[in-house]
Amino acid sequence: MGVSTPLLGISVLAYMMVVFYFGWLGYKQTKDNDDYMLAGRKVNPFVLAFSYGAAFISTSAIIGFGGYAGAFGLGILWLVAMNIIVGIFIAFVIFGSRTRRMGANLKAVTFPELIGKRFQSRFIQGFSGALITVFMPLYAGSVLIGGARFMETALNIDYNIAILILAIIVAAYVITGGLIAVMYTDALQGVLMFVGMGILLVLTYSKLGGVTEAHQALTNMAYLVPDNLAAVGHTGWTTMPAFGSPTWWTLVSTIILGVGIGVLAQPQLAVRFMTVESTRSLKRAVLSGGPFIFMMAGVAYIVGALSNVYFFNTQGMISLEVAGGNIDKIMPEYINSAMPDYFVIFFLLTLLAAAMSTLSSQFHAMGTAFGHDLYREGIMKGKIGKTINVTRAGIATTIMISVVLAYILPPGIIARATAIFFGLCAAAFLPMYSGAIFWKRMTRQGATASLLVGTFASLFWLTFIHAKEATALGISQALFGVDTILTGTWTLVDPILVATPLAFLVAIVVSLMTEPASKEHIEQCFKKN
Amino acid sequence: MLGIDDPQIWLAYILCFISAIGCIIYGALKWNDDSDDGEAE
Incomplete structure (x- = not known):
């Protein structure tokens, strides 16, 4: 680093002090379980929008x-459009209002x-809690690694110590301050991220001579696509990959659909809808939520693609070559070589904020899933009262699991962790969650069946068929001597396209075959408040 | 359009802006609207 x-x-120190101040405020304001779990159900719409966005967008995004x-180019912009339309608008207005009311x-x-x-x-509560407890630490582990890598290079701290420092700092304010601390620090981190990415966009376009000029230069570089990438469908940075090619399948099924739809059923995000007082707050939150996601994801992808023009102009190479073939190094290389020093410092803070905001909400969500849902309600059947301490112990335990995972898991699995978690959430939770809030006729049996089918179909597809995870996990190889048990296009199709529709189907069929819940209960769930 | 030839890409590019601006307009218009799912209270 040249800074x-x-x-x-x-x-970093000044930033940490402000974060701790917010954490302390959260601690002071936490009086009961509702405060600790849901920030008292009266969060400001702006805080909701920015904390939702900051939790959603991690360093790895x-x-x-x-x-x-x-x-691979700008085709990933479809994910931004999905994130804004599905992840913000549909999530807040359609899912959010019903979730808040039912909650x-x-x-x-x-x-x-x-x-x-x-x-x-x-x-259902205990099993969902268990799923989150088991699989979210994987996702948190990967975010932890991303944040620690940043601290290693930027602050010259040993990587293994960086993981511990980061985990301890975030744990301190999540455990003590609960969701109030999480959401207010997230919102603060969101503001930092918004400003950082805004400056990055403006500097990049101005450096490359303007919007159309920059795009045109990128379009003109299509002939520079390396042969090995062209062979798997890469056609240039301003064109979609060849239809049906491996690159196309990964982009469309895993990235655009998997992440774009999967976000609806993310427990750490969905819980935020229950933190506001009214539907009005959710509608107000759309105002800042949409632009926020655009500034995060949209800017990152536009700038990432345009880095090719910069590197070609300055070094005669495409970004992937400059980064030595490592995709994760493209953005850091670009920021370091193209941006002024003062901005590099600011951008490093932006990245630290992105990692910490995602981590804090993961820690809170998996800790509550473990302490409250799995242990208190699932195992102890609600017999141990409603003390916050059980949840605090749950958060501490799951944080330790994440840290251990971050140390021991092979990099291949960690790199796939986000996709695994998103896919699993979409299949296990989305059909059950949509049915819960939209379909009064859905029954307990239908929900249970869809939860189980979604979970196991998704895990099966990940372990034995979808090549990226199956190869990294190595279970199929160990059992059957082959990386994947199906071949061809099937190995490219993301689990979300198979397991989620299957779980929806099971939910509908089983619900129609079983007795509906009592009228009183349904009225209690759906009544206006 | 905007230096991008493939309509599948410039559509996505424009859609990102339109949807972000759409969110701003929606949030502003519905600033005091507390009804669920479009039903009037």
Whole structure:
């Protein structure tokens, strides 16, 4: 890094002090379980929008997907459109308003509890809690690694120590301050990220001579696509990959649909809808939520792709070559060589904020899933009261699991962790969650069946068929001696396209075959408040 | 359009802007609207 370390150190320290201040405020304001779990159900719409966005967009969304755009081009912009339309508009207005109302009617404080109470099933709550407890630490582990890598290079701290420092700092304010601390620090981090990415966009376009000029230069570079990438469908940075090619399948099924739709059923995001007082707050939050996602994802991908023009102009190479073939290094290389020093410092803070905001909401969501949903409600059947301490112990435990995973898991699995978690959430939770809030006729049996089918179909597809995860996990290889048990295009189709429709179908068929819940219960769930 | 030849890409590019601006307009228009799913209270 070409920036002065003392200056960076001071900036990080100042930033940390503000974060801790918010954490302390959260601690002071936390009086009961509703405060700790749902920030008292009266969060400001702006805080909701920015904390939702900041939790959603991690360092890997900026660095990893920005780098993906650098390597494969602007086709990933469809994900931005999906993120804004599905991840913000549909999520807040259509899912959010019903989630908030039902959550308040049923006095649910977590996502698994909302579904569990809607279907009057401790099993659903406990099993959903268990799924989150087992798989979210994987996702958190990968974000932890991203954040620690940043601290390693930027602050010259040993990588293994960086993981610990980062985990301890975030754990401190999440455990003590609960969701109030999480959401206010997230919103603060969101503001930093918004400003950082805004400057990045303006500087990039101005450096490359303007919007149309920059795009035109990128379009003209199509002949520079390396042969090995052209062979798998890469046609240039301003064109879609060849239809049906491996690159096309990964882009469309895993990235655009998998991440674009999967976001609806993310427990750490869905729980935020229950933190606001009214539907009005959710509608107000759309105003800042849409532009926020655009500034994060949109800017990262546009800049990632345009880095090719910059590197070609300055070094005669495409970004992937400059980064030595490592997609994750494209964004850092570009920022370091193209941006002024003062901005590099600011951008490093932006990335740290992105990692910490995602981590804090993951820690809170998996801790509550473990302490509250799995242990208190699922195993102890609600017999141990409603103390916050059980949840705190749950958060501490799951954080430790994430740290251990970050140390011991092979990099191949960690790199796939986000996709695994998103796919699993979409298949296990989305059909059950949509049915819970939109379809009064959906029954407990239908929900249970769809939860189980979605979970196991998705895990099966990940372990034995979808090549990227199956190869990294190596279970299919160990059992059957082949990387994947199907071949050809099937190995490219993301689990979300198979397991989610299957779980929807099961939910509908089983619900129609079983007795509906009592009228009183349904009225209680859906009544206006 | 905008230096991008493939309509599948410039459509996505424009859609990103339109949807972000659409969110701003929606949020502003519905600033005091508390009804669920478009039903009037």
